[in-house]
Amino acid sequence: MLDVKAVSLSFRGVRALAAVDLQVAKGELLGVIGPNGSGKSTLFNVISGIYRPDSGSLVFDGKSLIGVAPAQIVRDGLVRTFQNKRLFVNLTVHENVMVAALKAEPGSALGDVLGLRRSREALESAESRARECLRIVGLTALADVLTKDLPYGAQNRLEIARALVLDPSLLLLDEPAAGLNPSERTEVVQLIRKIHERGITIALVEHDMRIVTGLCSRIAVLDHGEKIADGPAKEVIDDPKVLEAYFGAELSAAEEANP
Secondary structure, three states: OEEEEEEEEEEOOEEEEEEEEEEEOOOOEEEEEOOOOOOHHHHHHHHOOOOOOOEEEEEEOOEEOOOOOHHHHHHOOEEEOOOOOOOOOOOEHHHHHHHHHHHOOOOOHHHHHHOOHHHHHHHHHHHHHHHHHHHHHOOHHHOOOEHHHOOHHHHHHHHHHHHHOOOOOEEEEEOOOOOOOHHHHHHHHHHHHHHHHOOOEEEEEOOOHHHHHHHOOEEEEEEOOEEEEEEEHHHHHOOHHHHHHHHOHHHHHHHHHOO
8 A cells, every 4th residue: 555665854964764664564554663763653743744855765555655645645645644733723623624534525615605516515524524523532422612621632542533524544643642641542553443443544653662563463663763673563663673673782681691
């Protein structure tokens, strides 16, 4: 479904990504991990069209993503969430999802004002999809609450609802459990599993190793902008290069000496 090959990117001479390869198969739930500053979110920014790579190729469902506007990438079915949530805090929960839902519907501002049939049907479709996505993430009861008054964990789920209403075939989740308490993390894990069971392919950036290993059968690891491991979760988390990236050379050597 997604094929990233030899993607490199630098900012003012500072290397952010170095010839990164990453493939995501249809139906997969892939984990992307790495220490702080390893390039995980930068990679998602490149894939979603926010950054243009210096070199390499990105192909999604047979189409190149190089130079494609982020809005078109979303329309093609590749949707992402952000670690720093992009919510409208002075709108209600329902209105936040409706903003996203209406972007995927035909119609125009003039048609909305005049009440044209096409605009009415688009509004009805958006309303239906927004309600369904709020139900999926467990926010139906909070639909009329202002977003700024939501608990942090509910804001995370709202961010996911806004992505779901865009009907993704591939969903990129950027640290969906960041800042959550243990019970909220459990809720997010259950939600991600539910979304995946609905047939949506997922690539997940997350720091909590227990979440990643509990959800993902395959894990890719970045360190200083390079991919240093990619494979079955159990093999990857025991890889000496991964242990060194996270914990330093001394602990990695100790792990090898005392498996």
